[in-house]
Amino acid sequence: MRITRVAAMATAAALSLTVAACGGDDNAGSGSSASGIIGKAQSSKKLVIGVKSDQPGLGLQTGSTYEGFDIEIGKIIAKGLGVDESGIEWKTTVSANREPFIQQGTVDLVIATYTINDERKQKVSFAGPYFVAGQDLLVKADNTTITGPESLDGKTVCSVTGSTPAKRIQTDFPKAKLQQFDAYTKCLQPLLNGQVDAMTTDDIILAGYAAQEQYAGKLKVVGKPFSTEPYGIGLKKDDVEGCKKINEILTAAAADGSYKAAWDKTLGKSGTPAPTLDTSKLTHCPA
Amino acid sequence: MSNTSSVLYDHPGPRAKVRNTILTVVFGVAILALLWWIYRKFDDAGQWAGDLWKPFLEANTWTGFILSGLRATLLAAATGMALSLAFGVIFAVGRLSDHWWIRVPCGAVVEFFRAVPLLLMIFFIFYAVPFLIQAPVSAFWAVVIGLTLYNGSVLAEAFRAGIRAVPLGQSEAAYALGMRKTLVMRHILVPQAARSMLPVIVSQLVVLLKDTALGYIVAYPELLQRGVNDLSANFGNVVAAAMVIAAIYIVINSLLTLLAGWLERRTRSRGGRTPKSADTPPPLPSGTTDQGAVVGA
Amino acid sequence: MDVFSDPRNIDATVSGFLWILKLTGASAVLALVLGVILAAMRVSPIPVLRLFGAAWVNIFRNTPLTLIIFFCYFGLYSTLGLSLSEDLNLNIYWLGVIGLSTYTAAFVCEAVRSGINTVPAGQAEAARAIGLTFAQTLRIIVLPQAGRAVVAPLGSILIALCKNSTIVGTIGLMESSSVMKDLINSYGNAGILIFAVFAGVFALLLIPTGYLFGWLANRLAVRR
Structure with a gap:
């Protein structure tokens, strides 16, 4: 019983919000169109x-x-x-x-x-x-084996759970192993310690991490974007x-x-x- | 605590003393060796490097990340607790109702929310409920409502057990005075149950506080999100940050656990009517209450 | 558009729940063993063991499970180099099992310890009087009786464990909560249906488990 009442209240509140929002728009509209x-x-x-x-x-x-x-x-x-x-x-x-x-x-x-x-x-x-931007790979600065997505066979790639870059790896490069976390920042330590071989997302984001003070000289972006x-x-x-x-x-x-x-x-x-x-x-x- | 633990073994004689000393030394050394090994391995991996820990010496790290996260955590926990208590009382009373059409739905709600993982709940409230009600649900409310439904259900079960544990004479006397059922509930049963349930409530608060950490899934800026994810995005010190945050959780929750123990002892020494049970009900992991241990099966 | 008419989504859902069951199963066994050992430590005559047990309980019971699971990956695996399987998913799975058991063992320990406290002191005194050692007293006399008293709390702990295993998703295992998140992201309009299915399966698994343990607890209860 209580549930229905709560639901009804929620709906009413939602409705009143919507109405209020509309009212606001009308007022704004009076000044200009x-x-x-x-x-x-x-x-x-x-x-x-x-x-x-x-x-x-x-x-x-x-x-x-x-x-x-x-x-x-x-x-x-x-x-x-x-x-x-x-x-x-x-x-x-x-x-x-x-x-x-x-x-x-x-x-x-x-x-x-x-x-x-x-x-x-x-x-x-x-x-x-x-x-x-374009999806790219971030690897350790001394890594020479990973030169692009096609060299990922059997390698572990890190990305964010359910993100577009992660899905692209799954569908287009199924031989790569995918490690997923809830945030990109969590990929960085395993990357430096060698548990994952590369991290993937848009090149501009990767460049942002690589340029951070604490990673200076330790990481590099591969530079072969494979998406737009x-x-x-x-x-x-x-x-x-x-x-x-x-x-x-x-x-x-x-x-x-x-x-x-x-x-x-x-x-x-x-x-x-x-x-x-x-x-x-x-x-x-x-x- | 009863003294069962000390009746489990004899007062040590000379041989037992020697044996105990040897075991103490062996085990102590083993633990220390393990800790030392972990310390060294972390050292090898550079986890103790000053750069990773230096941010914690700066005021901005605390005010900007940790304390702001802590505030969000405590706010969600406090709101969630208040609402859970209300939810718990209402549904506990509902489940004890004489009318099946109140009892059964209340029971179903409580059973359902106790069985669904909180992570799923919070995520659902945040991403799917807005489609249903055509209005946004903020991350804060997604977390608080998730916590309320879940912990409220757990508390409802605890309260129900507590109400049933109030001696029958209490309600009989109240009825004899001519009180109606609602009045008996409100003035006689619930207050007594609530008092005896205080330690359970505080233990549940620990669970609730820990569970706010699940707010990360909807980007609620709580302690874990701010202190680990956001902080390490700035300083690249994810493990160091997690250690500091873990320490904060442990301190706060230990204090709450101590409070629960103190309340328990106080209730008992004042001759409050604790439900018949040999000992403090064990605090349970998220998602639990047990009529068994509380009421004494 | 229909979510559950796509066989890939069904496969993902089923495998998500299989991971949950596997995580729960392995962690339950490990946590039970570990928890009983810890409880024995906490009532033992040797102070350092008592201290160890108490420290374990206080540390792990008071830390969010998310952080414990985090440390399993970033501490045990990434820093200490403990690799449990060549396979990426199996490795995460075992790391998750370690985290879940470590956490759950703290709760099992406390449940068993309060179970021990329900055994009347006379039992242990009689055991000592006939010359049983501490280990014998515990194993033959006290724990079997305590065991009956802790069936109900252990049932609750098992149910919590099953739900908590969804948190292993944070280190990359595609268990059911991660699958649900993925599906809701792709099929936002069917969010209610998706949630109903996932929550429904959990309810179907766990509500009967709760009643089973309640029934067992009643049957096994020591009448005094």
Whole structure:
């Protein structure tokens, strides 16, 4: 009996939330015709952005703040939408909860090494890509036997449980042995100690780890990407206006040098020159 | 503790003393050798390197990672405990109801949630329930609700045993005074049961606190997530970090266990009506309560 | 789209539960043996053994199992170099069994110790009076009687162990919770169904086990 009552209360609460949310949108809409993320940014001057917390160079939580390339991109977009840095709330996401977070409105944007693909496009829409990564391998600096994914036969590869890179190894390179953990950071010690021979995910993430102080000179990225991972900025599926606006902001950032500055401040520290943002490819927004 | 342990063997005579000393030395040396070997192996692997441990000397490591994680852990545990207690009392009373249509569903709920691994529960609440209710569930609530359903069910069983262990005369006397069933429950049975169940409740709190560590699965920033995953992403010291975090858990939980023991002794020395049982009910691993040991089978 | 019409998903689900059963089985045996030994240590006349038993219980009972399993991989295997099998999954499996037994043994120890306390002092005194040693007293007189009193708590511990074995997924074994996580990620809309199946199997396995142990405990109880 109690269960039904609790369920009913939960439903009622959910409904009232939805109603409240709609009301908010209407108010925002009275100032300008914009709704979605543009409207929210204008009316509340606040944004909640989902980012990774454990990827050095991209999205790393250091004590109370976050830093990395994804974070800098987030700041550029917030600025373009008229939101101050102090108005941004960063929220840790893990790979598996990015779509739910957007769909449920827990976050407004996701900038978290988020590959654009068709399956995800059914649930969310993507601005960008702001960077194109590729799956690669991280090995010990003195390793010469692993030169690419085809040399993984009988070798142990480490990745995150159920992640796309892990699945690709399983299906495309079934002779490799797969060790899975719940976080990439856990792959590093076994890699250094020799229990796993390689770690795999996107090259840019691997480079972030390899460039960390404590691993300097001990690890290297193989440098033969075997997939294409265009990183997008995820937002609600029906927010076409917001999606287009973010693409405009990215285009402007590529032109005025703030994109390059973001790179130089983070991933560029390892000496890798900033990539050029191909603005002709910003075509993923739903029509 | 009764003194059964000391009646198990005679007071040692000269030969037994020698034998005990030899065994003490042999076993002691073996343990020390093992610890030394582990220490050396960790040393060989560079696990004691200063760089790995230095972060723990910096204030930012504590305020930014460990203490913030600890706060999240304690917050989830405290909320979960409060809700579990409520859940436990309601379902314990429900299972003792005279009406089958209350008793049976309450029993089914309790049995079900005791049988489902918490990891599955938390994951389900976080990822699937939002589709059902069309609203987001935060990581915090996913963890707290998971903990509540599970520990609440365990406590419900403990309470039920506790209520049934209150001497029959108590409720008979209350009925004789003309009290209705609800009143008897509320004023006579539940308060007495709750008092005698205090040690069990505190032991369950230890279980609950440990289980908050499962929050990592939904990225709830609790102690394990912040102190091991996030901290080591910054400093690359995953094993050192795990050792520090383990020590923190052990200290907190040992204190709670001591508290449980103290409450137990206090209840007993005040002549509180502990259920008939020879000894403190053994604390059980996550997912357990046992009418057997509590009530005395 | 249908989750359980794809044979690969069925295979994964079945193998996930097989891992759970294997983990539970091996760990139950090991934890029981270890737990009884630890309990014997805790009531033994030799202080260093008592100390060892107490330390074991206090350390492992108060650490989250996730951390213990973590140390099995990162401490025992990665740092101490203890490899238990050439096969990647079997190695993780055995590391998981070590972790689960270490943790569960602490609870078995405490259950057995309180079981020992339910045996009336007269029994042990009589045993000593006829000249039995500590080991004999424990083995012939006390433990068999204590055993009957601990059936119910041991049943609860076994059920907890079965559920806890899902945590071995954190070091990469594709046991049922990892399989469920994977399936929900791929088939988000069928999340309820997937959970119902996985939770249902656990309930089907564990609720009867609980009643079985309750029945056994009643049957075996020493009437005093």
